[in-house]
Amino acid sequence: MQNSEFTNKCPNCNAVMTHDKMSEMLICDYCGTIIKVAESDEVKTARIQAQARKEADIEKQKIESEYNARQQEINLKHEQIDLKKEEINKGIETIRTGAHMIDQGAQIANTASRIIKMIVALAAISVIIFVILLVGCIAKGVLG
Numbered sequence: 753m754q755n756s757e758f759t760n761k762c763p764n765c766n767a768v769m770t771h772d773k774m775s776e777m778l779i780c781d782y783c784g785t786i787i788k789v790a791e792s793d794e795v796k797t798a799r800i801q802a803q804a805r806k807e808a809d810i811e812k813q814k815i816e817s818e819y820n821a822r823q824q825e826i827n828l829k830h831e832q833i834d835l836k837k838e839e840i841n842k843g844i845e846t847i848r849t850g851a852h853m854i855d856q857g858a859q860i861a862n863t864a865s866r867i868i869k870m871i872v873a874l875a876a877i878s879v880i881i882f883v884i885l886l887v888g889c890i891a892k893g894v895l896g
């Protein structure tokens with residue numbers, strides 16, 4: 753019995769009586785005598801205060817555990833944000849590398865196109881020189 757404690761002696765049989773706090777009664781377990789007892793103001797105040805303290809403690813614990821749960825949620829969110837940041841930074845790095853590669857490719861293409869233009873120009877000059885020489889030879893043959 754959690755709400756019971758041993759206090760008085762039974763006026764009928766002198767056995768120890770059990771104090772039932774819930775019903776405010778002294779009960780003799782031996783002969784069944786029941787005595788109603790009034791709680792003193794001091795006891796009543798102490799009981800109310802103890803109850804209030806207990807409730808406040810429970811409320812405090814509830815708030816603390818809620819706070820801790822929120823804090824854990826916030827920490828988790830922060831970790832997720834950090835991970836996202838890392839991913840974004842990696843993406844930016846990849847884009848930068850890609851842009852650099854495109855730049856290099858464009859430079860190579862530029863150089864190649866310049867070389868091709870030079871080859872075409874050289875070929876054209878060669879053809880012109882060849883034609884001039886040919887015309888010269890023909891002229892020489894006709895004249896001389």
Ligand SMILES: [Zn+2]
Pocket residue numbers: 762763764765766767780781782783784785
């Ligand atoms: Zn008794």
